[in-house]
Amino acid sequence: MKIVVPVKVVPDTAATLKVEDGRVTWGDAPLVLNPWDEFAVEAALQTVEQHGGTVTVISMGDESALEAIRKALAMGAKEAVRIYDDALAGADVRVTAQVLAAAVRKMGDVDMVFFGRQAVDGDTGLTPMYTARALGWPFVGLVSAFTEMDPAGRTFAAERSVGEAKQTIQAPMPAVVTIAKEFAEPRYPSFMGIRKASRAKVPVWSLADLGLDAPAAKVRWPEITMPPKREVKVEFIEGATPREIAEKLVDKLIEAKVL
Numbered sequence: 549m550k551i552v553v554p555v556k557v558v559p560d561t562a563a564t565l566k567v568e569d570g571r572v573t574w575g576d577a578p579l580v581l582n583p584w585d586e587f588a589v590e591a592a593l594q595t596v597e598q599h600g601g602t603v604t605v606i607s608m609g610d611e612s613a614l615e616a617i618r619k620a621l622a623m624g625a626k627e628a629v630r631i632y633d634d635a636l637a638g639a640d641v642r643v644t645a646q647v648l649a650a651a652v653r654k655m656g657d658v659d660m661v662f663f664g665r666q667a668v669d670g671d672t673g674l675t676p677m678y679t680a681r682a683l684g685w686p687f688v689g690l691v692s693a694f695t696e697m698d699p700a701g702r703t704f705a706a707e708r709s710v711g712e713a714k715q716t717i718q719a720p721m722p723a724v725v726t727i728a729k730e731f732a733e734p735r736y737p738s739f740m741g742i743r744k745a746s747r748a749k750v751p752v753w754s755l756a757d758l759g760l761d762a763p764a765a766k767v768r769w770p771e772i773t774m775p776p777k778r779e780v781k782v783e784f785i786e787g788a789t790p791r792e793i794a795e796k797l798v799d800k801l802i803e804a805k806v807l
């Protein structure tokens with residue numbers, strides 16, 4: 549099987565984000581593989597371990613995207629491609645999806661595309677569906693397990709996590725799926741994997757390589773601002789005994805209509 553996993557580099561979730569001069573910044577905080585994409589890489593690796601094949605990761609972005617690509621390679625992905633072109637600055641989800649779809653087409657004979665459910669920074673969760681649409685392939689969201697995978701018969705069956713319930717889906721291949729965290733805990737990269745990934749040469753494809761003219765973004769971000777600062781008042785409740793303090797606290801909570 550040939551499985552492609554698009555991955556995105558994002559600021560570490562522990563980073564403090566700020567807006568400076570209209571741009572989002574996270575200071576010196578490290579960039580990491582989008583945590584949801586780790587589940588997609590894990591699912592792809594388990595699938596080729598059972599059915600044979602290769603896992604290729606792709607990322608559209610500047611050199612910082614290599615951080616995400618190398619982590620996925622260290623986990624066990626065999627191949628990687630980075631897509632970069634100056635004309636992609638300010639790409640919206642539609643453009644991102646068109647570019648990812650063109651890369652999947654260029655690879656040829658791809659059976660499945662596994663995405664993470666969303667990026668922890670952009671957070672739209674839309675790229676997978678837009679990519680499926682651009683490819684004209686079926687889309688299955690939040691897969692928690694594959695119950696059947698038949699590359700020769702060109703079908704698969706999957707379980708979806710739907711709140712408390714599970715739903716079983718059957719669909720033809722090729723298809724685009726997103727992987728839920730219930731699928732499996734992502735593996736830790738091995739020491740050998742990290743060494744191999746750090747030396748891997750990752751080819752860069754431009755729009756010309758993909759046979760695309762610069763797609764025009766339709767959604768613009770004219771302004772980014774921080775949420776207004778919240779006013780917080782702190783009041784220490786004094787009292788001779790814990791009971792007196794508790795009673796005063798209850799009175800205040802009733803007065804504030806919390807109780």
Ligand SMILES: Cc1cc2nc3c(=O)[nH]c(=O)nc-3n(C[C@H](O)[C@H](O)[C@H](O)COP(=O)(O)OP(=O)(O)OC[C@H]3O[C@@H](n4cnc5c(N)ncnc54)[C@H](O)[C@@H]3O)c2cc1C
Nearest residue numbers: 554608638639640641664666667670671672673674675769
């Ligand atoms: C400098 C900058 C400027 C931007 N300007 C604009 C703008 O003007 N208008 C606008 O609408 N958006 C803009 N964006 C946002 C950009 O379009 C989104 O980050 C991108 O489309 C993905 O959407 P998302 O982050 O919500 O990912 P989601 O849809 O939440 O991600 C779902 C999954 O898609 C995959 N994925 C997402 N992005 C990539 C990628 N690049 N490569 C590979 N896989 C990926 C990952 O697997 C991820 O788990 C800008 C982003 C940056 C960094």
